[in-house]
Amino acid sequence: MISDFPRAPLPLPDEAEVDSALAAHGGPAMVPADRRRTQFPVITKEDVFTMLLAQRQEPEKVVAGFTEAYRDYVGAGYALPTASGTASLHMALAGAGVRPGDEVIVPAFTFIATAQAVVAAHAVPVFVDIDPLTYCMDPAAAEAAVTERTAAVMPVHVHGLPADVPSLRRLASRRGLALVEDASHAHSARIGPHVAGSIGDAAGQSLMADKNFPLGGEGGMAFFATEEGYRRAVRHLREHGIDYRMSWVAAAFGSSQLGRLPYYDAVRARNAELLGDSLERTGLFTPPHVPEGWTHSYNMYRIGLRPEAVGLGDLDPHAVKAAVHELLVAEGVPAREWQNTPLPFHLPFRERSGFGRGYPFTLSPAGSREYTPEDFPNTLRMLDSTLVLCRELRAPVEYERILRYRDAFAKVAARPDAVRDLAARQEVPHPYERAARLG
Amino acid sequence: MELFDTAMVLTRVMTSGVVMSIEKSDRELPGLERLLTKRTKRSHAVLVNSRTAAVHAALAGQGIVHGDRIPGGSLSPETRAFVNWLGVETTGTGAPAFDEIALDAHVADSLPERAAEATAPAIVVDLTGLGFGPAAAVLTDDPTVWARAERLKIFGAHDLRTMWTQEESMPDLVPGVQFNYRLSPLVAACARMALMQTARKNVETGARL
Ligand SMILES: Cc1ncc(COP(=O)(O)O)c(C=O)c1O
Numbered sequence: 001m002i003s004d005f006p007r008a009p010l011p012l013p014d015e016a017e018v019d020s021a022l023a024a025h026g027g028p029a030m031v032p033a034d035r036r037r038t039q040f041p042v043i044t045k046e047d048v049f050t051m052l053l054a055q056r057q058e059p060e061k062v063v064a065g066f067t068e069a070y071r072d073y074v075g076a077g078y079a080l081p082t083a084s085g086t087a088s089l090h091m092a093l094a095g096a097g098v099r100p101g102d103e104v105i106v107p108a109f110t111f112i113a114t115a116q117a118v119v120a121a122h123a124v125p126v127f128v129d130i131d132p133l134t135y136c137m138d139p140a141a142a143e144a145a146v147t148e149r150t151a152a153v154m155p156v157h158v159h160g161l162p163a164d165v166p167s168l169r170r171l172a173s174r175r176g177l178a179l180v181e182d183a184s185h186a187h188s189a190r191i192g193p194h195v196a197g198s199i200g201d202a203a204g205q206s207l208m209a210d211k212n213f214p215l216g217g218e219g220g221m222a223f224f225a226t227e228e229g230y231r232r233a234v235r236h237l238r239e240h241g242i243d244y245r246m247s248w249v250a251a252a253f254g255s256s257q258l259g260r261l262p263y264y265d266a267v268r269a270r271n272a273e274l275l276g277d278s279l280e281r282t283g284l285f286t287p288p289h290v291p292e293g294w295t296h297s298y299n300m301y302r303i304g305l306r307p308e309a310v311g312l313g314d315l316d317p318h319a320v321k322a323a324v325h326e327l328l329v330a331e332g333v334p335a336r337e338w339q340n341t342p343l344p345f346h347l348p349f350r351e352r353s354g355f356g357r358g359y360p361f362t363l364s365p366a367g368s369r370e371y372t373p374e375d376f377p378n379t380l381r382m383l384d385s386t387l388v389l390c391r392e393l394r395a396p397v398e399y400e401r402i403l404r405y406r407d408a409f410a411k412v413a414a415r416p417d418a419v420r421d422l423a424a425r426q427e428v429p430h431p432y433e434r435a436a437r438l439g
Numbered sequence: 440m441e442l443f444d445t446a447m448v449l450t451r452v453m454t455s456g457v458v459m460s461i462e463k464s465d466r467e468l469p470g471l472e473r474l475l476t477k478r479t480k481r482s483h484a485v486l487v488n489s490r491t492a493a494v495h496a497a498l499a500g501q502g503i504v505h506g507d508r509i510p511g512g513s514l515s516p517e518t519r520a521f522v523n524w525l526g527v528e529t530t531g532t533g534a535p536a537f538d539e540i541a542l543d544a545h546v547a548d549s550l551p552e553r554a555a556e557a558t559a560p561a562i563v564v565d566l567t568g569l570g571f572g573p574a575a576a577v578l579t580d581d582p583t584v585w586a587r588a589e590r591l592k593i594f595g596a597h598d599l600r601t602m603w604t605q606e607e608s609m610p611d612l613v614p615g616v617q618f619n620y621r622l623s624p625l626v627a628a629c630a631r632m633a634l635m636q637t638a639r640k641n642v643e644t645g646a647r648l
Contacts, residue, residue, distance in 0.1 A: 004456025043453050051453065052446050059572065083488045083573060084619035112594050112617070119616045208619075209459040216458050217623020218488060241520035243489035247572020249449070249625045253458070347595065353615030355526045356504020 004043070010035050013403040018411045022418055024330035030408035031332025031401070038334075040395040041214040042264070046256045051216070054252030066251040067221070069258055076198040076223035078230035081246040085184045085206020088220030089117030091244065092202035093152065095224050095233035096178035098123050101363030102151035104180075107137040108342035108371075109379045110156040114182045115343050117204065122360040123151065124367045127344045132378040133289045135302060136163035143171050149364050152178040157186035157196050159388070160212065160297030161290060165191060165199050178202070183223075185299035187213035188265045192293050197223045202233075207254060212268070212299050212394060213261050216253025219246050267396040268298045275301070275393070278406045282413035283309040284324070300338060301393040302386050303409075310416040315423050318384040318430050323422035324412060325387055331408040335387040340431035342379050344371040373432060383431040441636075448632045452625050460621040461593075467624035471576075471631040478634070479554035479562065481578040483585035486627060487592055490541075490565040491521045492620035493575035497537040497561035499591045499614050500577060500584035503527055509536040537561045537577075543568030547637040560584060571629040574622055586612050592620035 010031065021027025054062045063081050071079035080095075082088040098104060100122035106114050108127040115125040128141035137155040153172055155163035165179070172179040181203035183189075186196035197203040207219040224230040237244060276287030286304035290296045307313050307320040328335045343349055352361040352368075361367030373380055392405060412419070452458065457465050472484040485500070487493050503509060504526070511519050511529025518539075519529045538557035542550060542564065554562060561584055566574040577588050586609070590596065595613040 002451075002455040004454075039456060041458070043456060043458070048450055048453050051449050055442055055445055055449070059570070084621070086619040113619060116594065116617050120618065209623075210461070214458075216453075216625045218460055218619065218621050219623075239520065240524035241491065241517035242524065243491040243573055245489065245573045247488075247574070247623060247626050249571055249629065250623055253625075347610060347613055348615050348617060351610075351615060354505070355616050357506045359505040359526055 004039050006037070006039070008035060010398060010400045010404060012400050013407050018407050018414070022327055022330065022411065022415055023332070024327050025418070029330065029332045030404050030411060033332065036332050036334065038391045038395045038397060040391050041209055041257065042396060044256075044260075046259070047253055050256035051249070051252045054248060054255075059248035062248040063246050063251040066255045066258075069255065070221060071223070073258060074195045074197040074223060076203070077226060078224040080222040080224070080230060080233055081251065082220040082222060082244045083246055084218050085204060085208060085220035086113040086117050086120070087244040088206070088222040089114065089182060089204030090120040091222035091233040091236070092180050092204040092224075093117060093121040093123065093154070094236040095222065095229035096152055096180050096202040097229075097232065098151045098178065100360055101149070103147060103149045103364055103366045105142050105145050105150060105153045106343075107156055107158070108344060108376045109135065109339065109382070110158065110182065110343065111184070111339065112343060112346055112348070113184075113206075114154065114156055115349065118154070119354050119360065124361055124364045125349070126150070126366050126369070127342065127371060127376075129376045129378045130158070130382065131164065132381065134161055134164065134291070135159065135382055136161060137168070138378065139164050139167035139171060142168060146171075146175050146177070147366065149366065150175070150177055152180050154180045154182055156182040156184070157189055159288070159300040159302055160185045160189050161288065162186060162189050162191045162196050162199070162294055180204070184211065186297050187211065187299075188261060188295075189297035190295040197221070201225050202229050207250075210391070212264070212297055213254070214257060215250040217247070217250050219250040219254065264396050265297065268393060271393055271397065271402045272296070272298045272301060274402055275406055279303060279409055282410055284413035284416070285409055298393050301389040303335070303389065305385050305387070310413065312416050312419060315420065316428075319423040319426070319428045320419060321385055321387065322426065322428040323419045326422060327412045327415070327418060328387070328408060331411060333389075333405055333408045334392060336390055337383070337431055338388045338390065340383050340434060342373070342376045342432065345373070345432065380430070380432060444632055444636065445629055448628045449625060452628045458623070458625055460623055462624070465624045467628040467631070468622065471627040474631055474634055475564065475576050475578060478550045479564070479578045480551070481554065481562065482580050483578070483582065485577040485585060485588040485592065486622040487575050487577070487620040488622050489573035489620070490563065490567060490575045492592065492618070493563040493565070493577050494518060494521060494537065495525060495618070496577045496588035496591050496620065497563050497584075498522070498525065498527060500579065500581075500588035501536065501560055502587070503536060510534070535559050537563050539563045539565065541565040541568055544570070544633060544637070547634055550634070554578065566630045569630050569633040571626045574626050574630055583612070587614065590614055591617060594619070
């Protein structure tokens with residue numbers, strides 16, 4: 001039988017290990033090589049039993065039951081289940097009234113699907129920079145990008161922190177734009193009491209199995225504030241013969257996972273807090289910024305670097321980051337670069353062939369706009385000076401594992417000499433000068 | 440398909456912990472690909488999450504894009520609407536751009552014969568009727584059709600099972616518009632089971648439901 005049950009437990013942390021030789025120098029790794037797998041999603045007997053029950057129901061009822069339960073959880077007016085997050089974003093845009101040739105303002109830093117969904121809606125993505133603290137769309141940059149062809153702003157709640165929707169809402173009202181959320185990282189994330197997905201005129205959200213709220217494979221959900229928006233999206237599907245339906249197999253899995261989502265959210269919040277407190281004490285590292293009143297869902301956990309705090313201020317930030325990255329990975333902390341190139345420099349947005357012959361980019365002057373890296377200084381600075389934890393914080397990892405991650409950061413931060421040596425030995429290009437990593 | 444067999448498949452895959460389509464260790468998607476290529480005697484299969492995704496992949500795979508034209512005679516009104524939405528006109532004449540085969544539990548065993556009759560460069564095989572939600576495949580002998588279709592369904596990436604960079608040795612294979620048309624391993628596992636059963640209808644399944 002192939003099972004995901006872990007073969008062996010992690011040893012409990014030991015303070016002495018923080019002072020041991022770095023793993024990169026031959027010392028013991030904080031997380032041993034054979035214990036690094038982080039299981040996600042967590043699949044329980046409830047998931048299996050719910051799936052077997054679903055087999056005996058009408059498939060449409062399984063999907064509809066799940067959709068209604070999740071719509072209610074999010075607090076959105078209407079919900080449309082889809083086969084993927086990308087499809088849900090396409091539907092959100094269609095429901096929000098985005099038409100061929102319209103411009104939609106999106107952040108330059110997000111997963112490529114955000115902008116591809118705009119193209120799927122036969123509209124033109126217009127890229128703007130992010131806020132340096134939240135890493136979400138900068139409302140001032142969005143405002144500056146509005147033209148008479150702009151139909152919508154589509155902020156992304158990057159990594160699970162809701163974007164500055166209040167400011168963007170004011171902008172949208174002032175300029176007569178639709179506000180469409182990409183809530184793909186932000187399950188259960190909130191601004192005050194309002195759950196991501198229920199805040200905009202419409203929203204799309206990925207529910208693929210590697211998201212905080214995982215379905216049994218691929219899936220997504222589009223949310224609409226009004227019945228009119230919902231109906232417009234449904235009509236769009238019918239008119240164009242598009243099949244974006246969610247499988248009942250994915251939905252059944254979501255039904256049981258939804259019951260446990262608050263539990264997993266609480267574990268993520270607890271682990272994020274534990275790690276954040278100890279990162280603050282390292283000097284070198286900073287935890288994610290969460291504005292007062294905002295609830296982060298920690299789909300990803302972006303860690304900032306402060307080289308100057310440990311006497312490395314004379315080095316290039318991206319060289320420090322590369323060295324720290326290498327040392328952390330050697331310790332068994334799978335820190336990552338998630339996306340290292342602003343979206344306009346990814347191949348499909350450099351070439352802009354779209355559906356073919358440049359459609360829909362040819363429909364709007366914004367479709368031929370040339371971007372330069374200097375258009376996105378905050379994105380570049382973030383890419384140069386931060387690292388991300390993904391599944392390591394998303395999964396409800398064992399307590400001893402989160403403690404060992406904590407200790408690994410402390411161990412590396414205590415060795416600026418090693419960081420300096422490594423940084424001096426390597427010629428490191430800026431992240432955005434390397435291949436555009438999608439994930 | 441017998442409920443018991445579906446239950447076994449679903450439980451087996453969920454116990455493995457691998458339910459994600461981009462998981463390196465997934466065996467269900469390649470398993471279904473192998474079965475389909477064998478049954479249709481085509482060299483490549485592209486699994487996708489709906490019939491319309493397969494139509495899109497079959498066209499994009501052949502480089503048929505916005506502004507092009509294909510024969511529309513044999514297409515259903517829905518398919519024609521979808522093809523038009525892609526910007527492809529359906530007023531052309533000549534051989535069809537793709538053949539279509541829709542399978543359900545009753546006709547699933549006809550796949551080999553129907554594939555043998557198909558003449559277009561790509562076959563759209565609709566697996567939705569098997570009962571596990573929207574699912575489909577494009578079958579082709581043309582490696583370029585396959586390579587382009589694979590990249591359409593996963594944001595230009597090379598394949599489903601690698602963490603990817605966009606560093607592309609063949610940039611002209613990368614479609615401009617890209618979707619998430621990925622099929623779920625759980626759905627693929629069930630579809631494969633259903634197709635296998637059609638080949639051994641009389642074998643005891645362990646249940647009399
Ligand atoms: C921000 C963002 N938007 C959209 C998507 C697309 O979702 P899906 O992969 O379900 O199509 C993702 C997915 O991974 C994402 O991270």
